Amino acid sequence: MAAKEFRPAGHQFALSFIDGGRDAVERTLIDHVEADVLRSAFLNVQDEDPVPAYLHSALCAMSLPTQKPKDEFQPIIRSDDRYALAINPKPVLQMLPNGERAMVSKGVPYGAYPRVVLIYLLSEAVRHKSRDVYLGRNFADWMRKLGYANLSYGKRGSAHRMLDQIDRLLACEWQIRWDSEPAKGEDGSWAFREAKLTHEQAGTEFSDGSFRREIRLSETFYSHLLEHSVPLNEVAIRALKEKPTALDLYTYLAYRLPRVKSPAGQRLTYDQLAKHLGNDAVPGKFKQAVMRSIDLVTSVYPNANVQFGKHEIRLMPSPEPMAKKLIGSHLRLVGASKAGSGKEVANFEPRSSVPKDKIAPASGNAQLAEKQPFPGGSIRYSPSLAAFREIATRRGGGYDMDDIVAAFRKGMRDIHEAKSQETWLALFSRFCEAYATKRNGD
Template identity: 30%
Template sequence: MAEEMQLDIVEDHRVDDHRAVNRGAGDQGVEDNGAAGTARAMRVAATLARKGGDEFAKPGKLVEVRFVKGQSLSLTASRLLALMILTAGGDAWRDTSHKLRKADIRRGHKGNERIVDMLEELHRTLFAEDDTSWRGRKATKRFSLIESSWEEVEEGDKETGWIEWRFTPDARRLIQESQTYSVMNRQAVLGFRSAYALKLYEEGALRLHRRQPIWRVDMLGLRAALGIDPDKYGDFAQLRRKVLTVAQSEIDQLAHYNLEWKEIRRGRAVAEIEFRFVPKDAPAQIQTVDELERHSSGRKARREGEVEMISAPAAIPAPAPAPARPRRAAAAPSSPWEKFPEGSLRYGTAEGAFRDVALRYGGGWDMDVIADAYRQQMGDRLGSLRGAKLEKSWRGFCEAFFSRRGRP
């Protein structure tokens, strides 16, 4: 029964996405395949865009595309690319231009000089994929992701304006062909301070979606995926300290999962790395949501446990309490995430949102079995959980429940 309900939900999404694609029929270029050519990644991206919020989908083939040897994207350019994909949403595969406010890129910086540098870096950075030549032989294809861009020129001291860009045909082809995707959080993407951590975050989110939480890669493949220069961190101890340890600490703090890795040696040299992406349980999910909502200025200190304790000032006598007013009747909940249901998730409108999450992320386990385990783990804390924190906590628990137990 659970599997039938899950299929019904998936089919509903397919119908909505089919209608959305049909509205764009007749477009040229990559869109010649019509609705049948629109991959699952773009249908999910369109759904998340309609929902709003900080979550967005990055197509799997864009996550896995490797850098050309000796090239990589800086942290700021990687963030800009993520914002471009978020903004384009379900239309990223279309042969059209996309627009983004400069203010959404600056994040508090007053000037727009850095935007020019980021755009030019995206234009000149090359990516590579395996392909065949005109003779049918194995070949490496090199390409960029941004075809053209426009930046509005400011008049006077005005700090407003927009940028506009088009993805290259190669980028749109990869986007359209992607049947898998990584669901990422905008605040997490903007919160990373290491470009390597951000790239590993994308890899982990992609593999968790595929239900493949383990990624085993040799050192050449790891360098190509993360964009580590061949002449940089030649000693593995340096790579461990400067890349892996830093990435692990940031991901554990900002992502919806934890990162673990194991070094596989041949002789004395490290030949491969086995990464494991472990979904966080409900309390850890809540801590992550809280951290993403806090200012980034003290994030490193909080991560390293160096936050200073500030003594509270002397207590000021509280004024006399005002006379109590008659209580009004409580308004009906405006969101399904006002509180966790007390009974079965199978029935009722208010339980629908929780039911959908359990079907989608619970791996086929009975939704009420997962709900009972969730109530038991959360205990009294569940009564005070509301809104986005409750939604993310419940989703994270369903993912972790399935990850620990496998399919029923």
């Protein structure tokens, strides 16, 4: 597996930061339409002190739908090696437009909003060591706590969509089953325990329309949460709060990577990851979603040592996302290891020079300004095609990079015309996405 052909944006930023500090990150050139957003997310995590947030390990390993399911009223069932998760939409008593009351099912929660709400609820429970979670004085106050300062109203506004997802989330019956530790001498093969997320099956408002200011976790779930909470960084959650797939990847990696003990790491296929996350997309499209999201995830979790190949992912031992120092072999460790610690720590002392391949040329640099035909040679090995190689790996859907560049050279009528490298990179990036989309549809 050619695991090192692709380096996510967050790892590129971290390398620049180690070598040249914040200024080097500001000059780092990456091929991404949201390069400024990624850079800002990385620097925010580096500048701000980590703020602890928490999620139950079962909810890190298994997640909600990213989009509205075809049948939103069917229960969601997820399974992992150790956990099983069932989310059952239960009907609640509501006032209908005609003034009558009826039992109405809202359906299952989906998208980014319920993920952020879950992290908030469980973080508050762990921080305050209480299963009674205070939401806020009113809805707007709570939204500010969740990081949504600018709410839009109306049927399609963010406030309406958030209220709908919260109603779905709190009205569902949540069940988590896990292998319990058997007593000494007993067979634990059928030893399971079960816990509901809350005792309540109610939405965010009472019958008189007032805001529900507090929610109570079930005692069994709360007790297990305290034992199996996974630390996250709230600063990172703020950057991911609009991206459900990125949130899933972040929480999954936060749970799995610190538990990887083998220096060789653990291998995971894209199909296995899709099953973990409960993503129903076709394999090719799911892989594209992962590759689009990992730049943002590594920007807020640069210590995540995860390597991407054509058919599989390799999870390597990594610190928790709360760790402030940039640590890991994927970040080209600097400095000597501490005696007896077995760990190497990156030296944060900025160097006077920054590697040229990590730093964007100045605006007048001849390399970008000089126009020339698309370069020849194998994209896999030619040093002059390193930037194109990275684009093919990231945006080519896992297909052979030399096949992609051959199709690009064949399909581009003006392949021999002189263009700046920046223009060629942009054209090739769009071509890779179109190539992957077409192949996935074959």
